[in-house]
Amino acid sequence: MSVRAKVLTMLMATSGAAVMLASGASFVYDSRNMLRVMSEDLGSFADIAGANSVAAMTFGDVAASNEILAALALKPGIVAAALYEKNGDLFASFRRSKGSAEPIPSHVPVATTGPDRTTVVRPIKLNGEVAGFVYISSDHSEIVRRQIKTGQLLVAIILGTMFVLYLLSLTLQGIISAPILALATTAHEVAETKNYSLRATDAERGDEIGALVHNFNGMVAQMQDHEARLLGHGAELEREVTARTSELVSAKEKAEVANKAKSEFLANMSHEIRTPMNGIIGMTGLALQTDVTAEQRGYLEIVESSADLLLTIINDILDFSKIEAGKLSLDPVEFNLAASIEDTMRLFGSRAEQKKIAIIHSVAADLPALLIGDPGRLRQIVVNLVGNAIKFTERGQVILRVARDTGDVIHISVTDTGIGIPAEKHAAIFDSFSQADASTTRKFGGTGLGLTIASQLTRLMGGRIWVESVPGIGSAFHVAIPFQLVPVEEVEILQMPVAPQAQNIGSLRVLLAEDNAVNALLASTLLRKVGHQVTHVVTGRQALDALDAQEFDLVLMDVQMPDMDGLEATAQIRRSEARTGRHIAIVAFTAHAMAEDRKRFLDAGADGYLTKPFSPDQLHAVIASMRSLGEKQVLPKAS
Amino acid sequence: MSERRFTTKWPLVLATLLFGVRADAQAPMSEPQVKAMFVYNFLKFVEWPADAAVGAKDPFVVVIIGEGATADATEQFLESKTIGERPLVVRRGHWDQSLAGVRAAFVVETDPKKLRRILDGAAAAGVLTIGEGEGFATHGGVIGLLVEDRKVRFDVDTSAAQAARLRVSSKLLALTHAVRSSVDRSGSQQ
Numbered sequence: 001m002s003v004r005a006k007v008l009t010m011l012m013a014t015s016g017a018a019v020m021l022a023s024g025a026s027f028v029y030d031s032r033n034m035l036r037v038m039s040e041d042l043g044s045f046a047d048i049a050g051a052n053s054v055a056a057m058t059f060g061d062v063a064a065s066n067e068i069l070a071a072l073a074l075k076p077g078i079v080a081a082a083l084y085e086k087n088g089d090l091f092a093s094f095r096r097s098k099g100s101a102e103p104i105p106s107h108v109p110v111a112t113t114g115p116d117r118t119t120v121v122r123p124i125k126l127n128g129e130v131a132g133f134v135y136i137s138s139d140h141s142e143i144v145r146r147q148i149k150t151g152q153l154l155v156a157i158i159l160g161t162m163f164v165l166y167l168l169s170l171t172l173q174g175i176i177s178a179p180i181l182a183l184a185t186t187a188h189e190v191a192e193t194k195n196y197s198l199r200a201t202d203a204e205r206g207d208e209i210g211a212l213v214h215n216f217n218g219m220v221a222q223m224q225d226h227e228a229r230l231l232g233h234g235a236e237l238e239r240e241v242t243a244r245t246s247e248l249v250s251a252k253e254k255a256e257v258a259n260k261a262k263s264e265f266l267a268n269m270s271h272e273i274r275t276p277m278n279g280i281i282g283m284t285g286l287a288l289q290t291d292v293t294a295e296q297r298g299y300l301e302i303v304e305s306s307a308d309l310l311l312t313i314i315n316d317i318l319d320f321s322k323i324e325a326g327k328l329s330l331d332p333v334e335f336n337l338a339a340s341i342e343d344t345m346r347l348f349g350s351r352a353e354q355k356k357i358a359i360i361h362s363v364a365a366d367l368p369a370l371l372i373g374d375p376g377r378l379r380q381i382v383v384n385l386v387g388n389a390i391k392f393t394e395r396g397q398v399i400l401r402v403a404r405d406t407g408d409v410i411h412i413s414v415t416d417t418g419i420g421i422p423a424e425k426h427a428a429i430f431d432s433f434s435q436a437d438a439s440t441t442r443k444f445g446g447t448g449l450g451l452t453i454a455s456q457l458t459r460l461m462g463g464r465i466w467v468e469s470v471p472g473i474g475s476a477f478h479v480a481i482p483f484q485l486v487p488v489e490e491v492e493i494l495q496m497p498v499a500p501q502a503q504n505i506g507s508l509r510v511l512l513a514e515d516n517a518v519n520a521l522l523a524s525t526l527l528r529k530v531g532h533q534v535t536h537v538v539t540g541r542q543a544l545d546a547l548d549a550q551e552f553d554l555v556l557m558d559v560q561m562p563d564m565d566g567l568e569a570t571a572q573i574r575r576s577e578a579r580t581g582r583h584i585a586i587v588a589f590t591a592h593a594m595a596e597d598r599k600r601f602l603d604a605g606a607d608g609y610l611t612k613p614f615s616p617d618q619l620h621a622v623i624a625s626m627r628s629l630g631e632k633q634v635l636p637k638a639s
Numbered sequence: 640m641s642e643r644r645f646t647t648k649w650p651l652v653l654a655t656l657l658f659g660v661r662a663d664a665q666a667p668m669s670e671p672q673v674k675a676m677f678v679y680n681f682l683k684f685v686e687w688p689a690d691a692a693v694g695a696k697d698p699f700v701v702v703i704i705g706e707g708a709t710a711d712a713t714e715q716f717l718e719s720k721t722i723g724e725r726p727l728v729v730r731r732g733h734w735d736q737s738l739a740g741v742r743a744a745f746v747v748e749t750d751p752k753k754l755r756r757i758l759d760g761a762a763a764a765g766v767l768t769i770g771e772g773e774g775f776a777t778h779g780g781v782i783g784l785l786v787e788d789r790k791v792r793f794d795v796d797t798s799a800a801q802a803a804r805l806r807v808s809s810k811l812l813a814l815t816h817a818v819r820s821s822v823d824r825s826g827s828q829q
Contacts, residue, residue: 055810058680064814126683127723 003184004177011169012162019161023154030150034143035113038077042120042136045075050124050134053083053092057124057132062092069094077142079117083124084108084133091132108133116140179209183216196224266321273314275516278613280307282522285616289529311613316449319380323456330460331598334486335375337410338363341402344379344386351390358397359390366404370486377457378481384450385414385477393418396474405480409463412479420471429467430455454479508532508553508623513543513569514589515561519612523556523589526616532623540564544572552584554626556610559590559601566590567604574605585626671708673791674784675716678745678769681782681793682722684808685800687742688765699725700740702732702766704757705747709771709784713745743767746780754778762803781805 001009049068056064069081073096080102082093088108095102111121117137124132179202186200199220200213284304288297322328345361352359382400389398396417405411421429430451454477458465463481510527514520515538524534535552537543541564543557555573559566570586577583588601588609601609610622668676682699699722703710713729720727734753738744738760746768748754758779761768768780776783776794781803783794795815800807 052810052813055684055808055814058683059677059814061814129723 002177003180004173007173007177008169011173012165015165015169016162019158019165023158027147027150027154031143031147034146035118035140038138038140038143039111039113039118039120041075042078042118042138043122045072045078046081046120046122046134046136049081049136050083050122050132053134054124054126054131057083057085057091058126065092066094072136075138077138077140078136079139080104080135080137082135084135086130086132088133102137104137105135109135176209179205179213183209183213187216190220194227196220196227263321263327266318270314270318274311274612275519277307277311277314279516279518279522281311281613281615282526283518286522286525316453319453320449320456323453323460328456328460330374330377332372332374332484334370334372336369337371337375337378337402337483338367338369340375340379341382341400344382345400347383348386348390352398355390355393357390357393357395359386359400360397361400362402364401364403367402367410368404368408368483368485371410372484372486373461373481377461381454381457381479382412382414384454385412385479388450389414389416389418389475389477392416392475407482408485409480409482412481413476415474415476417474420473420475421467421469422471423469426467426469430465451477506531509551510534510623511543511546511552511555512536513538513540513555513561513566514558515539516558519558523619526619527623530620538562540566540569540572543569547573547584554623555584555586556589557586557606559588567600570601570604570606587622587626669712670786670791671712672716674709674771675712677784677791677793678713678743679717679720681767681769681811682743684811685743685767686806686808687767688804697725697740698728699742700728700730702730702736702738702741702744704732704734704744707747707771710745710747738764738766741766743769746770746775751778758799762799765804767803767805768799781807 049072052071053065053068055061056068065083069083069092072078072081072094079096079100080094082104083091084107085091090104090106093104095104109119109121112119117139119135119137121133121135123130124134182202183200186198190196190198199217202210202213204210205213281304284300284307288300288304292300319328341361341363345359348359386398386400393416398417399415401411401413401415403411403413455465458479458481461481463479465477465479467475467477469475510532512520512523512527512534514523514536520536520538524536527534535546535550537546539561540557543555544564546552547555557566557570561569566588570588573584573586585608586606588598588604588606590601590609590611598609607626608622610618678701682701701717703714714731717727717729732738732741732744734748734750734757738757741764744757744761744766746754746757747770748757755778758768760766762779767782769782769784770776770780771784773783773785773794776796776799779796779799781796781799783796785792785794793815795807795812797807797812
């Protein structure tokens with residue numbers, strides 16, 4: 001309800017109530033007055049009738065008396081009348097309607113005023129003496145009729161008054177509501193437009209509304225003042241923010257540059273560390289195959305396992321930094337899961353034997369033969385989980401189970417009987433550099449990155465990793481990863497043996513382009529040991545010259561070489577082959593274990609690639625696959 | 640001649656009054672008693688001239704002229720009555736006696752000459768004359784009592800009343816059937 005309506009209602013209600021009360025009072029007063037007037041009228045009529053009938057009474061003329069009484073019928077409302085003698089006895093009577101039961105007292109009564117009858121009794125006097133009494137009874141029909149008329153008139157007056165009041169109120173309510181409405185409009189406008197220069201009018205009224213308007217204007221003025229100050233403040237703040245932002249931007253840029261430098265540093269470290277590691281591992285392997293004493297063999301074996309461990313740690317750190325940088329990507333190929341698991345588990349045989357625990361793996365029979373995924377990264381997950389389990393298990397067993405969940409989800413679980421993990425650590429166990437507690441690190445060693453890498457890789461594959469564990473009883477790590485299945489018809493072809501035995505290949509003429517002397521020595525030693533003939537060059541250009549000079553079956557091409565690098569040399573070889581129609585197998589040889597690098601090599605024309613440091617088996621496998629290239633025209637993948 | 644005068648020149652007011660006002664529990668009044676009561680009541684409806692030779696506090700004198708049952712009943716009835724505060728005095732009178740100081744006279748006289756004398760004297764003295772029979776009012780009396788259907792009634796000759804300077808109340812006249820005014824009052828004296 002608006003103020004206008006409220007004021008209007010108030011005005012109407014008060015004046016309406018006043019009119020009603022006045023009318024009601026008037027009605028009541030009028031009604032009582034009518035009774036009094038009627039009583040007086042009846043008295044007059046009685047006096048007249050009495051005077052007229054005094055002679056008739058005196059002479060006992062009943063007929064004349066009746067006539068005189070009958071004249072009272074002229075007065076509406078009179079229902080009965082009677083004359084009484086001086087001693088009070090009834091002398092003559094009159095009833096308006098013949099045969100009505102209107103009661104007429106037999107002896108002179110006293111005047112009464114009842115709810116529906118008013119009676120009067122007057123003495124009849126003759127020469128100052130009472131000659132008799134006259135009695136008149138009247139009903140109230142006349143009063144009721146007049147009351148109805150008065151009521152109708154009052155209702156008409158009330159309606160008319162209310163109408164006039166309404167018209168007046170319409171005009172008068174404006175005195176109160178108009179300034180309030182104007183103030184409300186102004187307030188609304190101020191709120192909507194935030195224009196604090198607006199002012200409400202009518203502040204000079206001199207009443208409370210005027211004071212309200214005045215105060216409102218004062219408030220708005222204050223707000224205007226505040227706003228102006230705020231604006232000044234805001235501009236200052238904005239300048240400050242801009243300054244800070246540019247500082248932050250430059251800081252961020254610096255940080256990004258630093259981060260990039262770090263990444264580059266790590267990539268270089270990868271290469272720089274792997275290369276000598278390649279030499280250490282390779283040479284140790286070669287030394288172990290020579291005729292050494294048992295003592296020397298013991299030392300060399302420690303060197304070999306230490307180098308392996310070091311390589312693992314370095315790989316973990318590199319993988320982790322790549323994952324952190326978001327640079328790790330998957331390399332999906334078709335692979336046999338069961339065979340891959342078998343291969344992986346073989347690695348743990350010696351370690352389990354050392355710790356005197358059993359390592360059991362069970363692969364479900366219903367696993368699909370071939371899946372599409374990244375077998376290298378899957379292997380990394382399994383190695384991390386199983387390695388972790390072995391590390392924390394002193395006695396008992398470690399069980400690896402591989403099963404197929406609903407759909408194409410492969411569920412791998414690793415259960416151990418180790419020290420277990422408290423429930424509150426379950427969530428944090430997959431975080432970076434986190435082991436169950438700091439003392440664990442001291443006791444069991446390790447970078448603490450294994451589970452983090454496993455977790456990150458699982459997530460990368462769209463899978464889920466979780467742990468169930470009871471401290472003192474053991475732990476169970478679960479990985480559920482969705483894989484794409486290879487259609488059955490293709491499986492038949494691809495299930496052929498991919499890597500023939502190395503000794504069946506026969507002697508090959510191998511051109512080794514490698515600038516690093518250690519790596520070159522290692523590779524050429526390994527190749528020669530299985531009967532290949534090796535020609536060693538140290539630049540890409542020398543490799544091209546060698547190829548021009550003589551025939552080769554295979555080129556092992558290092559990517560990073562002075563003068564002309566491996567990629568350039570490979571591309572030139574392929575260009576010259578386009579003229580001759582020949583195709584020599586080229587294996588790229590690199591310390592860059594990155595997927596995008598591999599793509600670059602293959603784009604340049606390499607048939608396969610080998611990441612340093614490599615094991616003798618890996619070297620022989622890739623050579624064998626290149627050998628089969630010429631015969632089957634199938635491009636196998638090697639890693 | 641006088642007969643003609645009585646019937647043509649005298650206005651006649653004939654009123655019929657019901658006799659036996661009510662069924663009284665006690666013994667009903669006799670006709671003379673009713674007539675006596677009427678005589679008394681007539682006194683209440685008549686005004687006398689102010690210059691009459693009677694004081695306001697003087698006794699109200701009624702003279703009864705003549706003999707008869709009604710005369711006796713009237714004398715008896717009026718005894719010890721009052722008119723307002725004035726005591727009633729009833730006297731027996733004679734036809735040739737002066738009516739000075741008298742207010743009303745009940746007349747029983749059969750001789751026309753004597754009656755003429757009494758009525759003329761009464762008119763001159765402002766005396767209300769009341770008599771019996773149909774002829775009384777027609778012969779110059781003011782009020783004549785008569786009986787019809789066993790009921791007492793009365794005639795009022797307003798001309799006679801005027802001649803005596805009496806004012807008869809209209810209320811009394813209302814109890815008569817008709818009022819006729821004489822054309823020429825003085826003609827009756829010729």
